[in-house]
Amino acid sequence: QDKINIAIDGPAGAGKSTIARMVAGRLSYVYVDTGAMYRAATWYFQKLGVSPDEVDKILQIVPDLDIDLLPGEHGQQVWVNGAEVTDEIRSLAVNAMVSRYAQIEGLRSRLVSLQRQMALRKGVVMDGRDIGTTVLPDAEVKIYMIASVEERAHRRYKEMKEHNQITFEQLVRDIAERDRLDQEREISPLRQATDAILMDTTEMTLDEVTERIVSLCRTYG
Numbered sequence: 717q718d719k720i721n722i723a724i725d726g727p728a729g730a731g732k733s734t735i736a737r738m739v740a741g742r743l744s745y746v747y748v749d750t751g752a753m754y755r756a757a758t759w760y761f762q763k764l765g766v767s768p769d770e771v772d773k774i775l776q777i778v779p780d781l782d783i784d785l786l787p788g789e790h791g792q793q794v795w796v797n798g799a800e801v802t803d804e805i806r807s808l809a810v811n812a813m814v815s816r817y818a819q820i821e822g823l824r825s826r827l828v829s830l831q832r833q834m835a836l837r838k839g840v841v842m843d844g845r846d847i848g849t850t851v852l853p854d855a856e857v858k859i860y861m862i863a864s865v866e867e868r869a870h871r872r873y874k875e876m877k878e879h880n881q882i883t884f885e886q887l888v889r890d891i892a893e894r895d896r897l898d899q900e901r902e903i904s905p906l907r908q909a910t911d912a913i914l915m916d917t918t919e920m921t922l923d924e925v926t927e928r929i930v931s932l933c934r935t936y937g
C-alpha cells in the first residue's frame with residue numbers, strides 16, 4: 717500500500733503527541749511534532765531576550781532559525797541552532813509564552829515551509845494546530861482530537877516534572893488560556909478542518925484511539 721500523510725490537530729493535552737507517536741510506530745511512519753518546533757523557537761527567542769512584542773527583531777532572526785527533529789535513543793530530539801533543547805522546551809517558561817510567539821506570521825510561514833518539506837515523501841504523522849487546515853490540506857487522513865479541559869490538565873499534570881511549581885488548578889487555567897490564544901489568533905487558528913474526523917478521547921484509552929486511527933488509514937484508498 718502507498719504511504720499517506722496523517723494530520724492530527726487539537727487543543728493542548730488532547731493526547732495528540734502520544735497517539736501520533738503510537739500510530740507512526742504501528743505504520744513505520746515518521747512522527748513530526750510541530751508543537752516542538754514552536755517551542756524550540758520560543759526557547760531560542762527567550763534565550764536571546766527577545767519578547768514576542770518585538771516582532772521586527774523576531775523577523776530578522778527567523779531566516780537563520782534552524783530547527784531539527786531527530787530520532788534519538790529516548791524518542792525524538794529537538795535541536796535549535798546547534799543546541800539540543802529536548803527537555804528545555806517543556807519548561808513552564810516556554811509553556812507560558814509559546815502561544816504568543818506562535819501568533820507571529822513570519823515565524824509561522826517559516827515553520828510551515830519546513831513542515832511541508834518533511835512531509836513531501838509521505839509516510840508522515842504530523843500533529844499540531846493547523847496541520848489539516850494549512851500545513852497539509854491534502855493529508856489523506858485528518859483527525860481533530862479533543863478531550864475535556866479537566867482531563868487534558870490531568871494528563872499534562874501526570875507528565876510534568878515541575879509539580880512543586882504549579883497547582884492543578886493553575887494548570888487548568890494555563891491550558892484554557894493557551895486554547896483561547898490558539899483559537900482566537902488571526903493566522904491559522906486552531907480549528908477543525910471540514911474534512912477532519914472528530915475524536916473525543918476523554919473516555920478512550922490510548923490503545924483504542926491508536927487502533928481507530930490505524931484502521932482508518934488501512935481502509936483509506
Ligand code: C5P
Nearest residue numbers: 728750751752754814815818844845846
Ligand atoms: O503541541 P504543543 O502543546 O506542544 O504546542 C505548543 C504551542 O505551539 C501551542 O499552544 C500553539 O500555540 C503552538 N502551535 C501552533 N501550531 C502548531 C503547533 C503548535 O501554533 N501546528
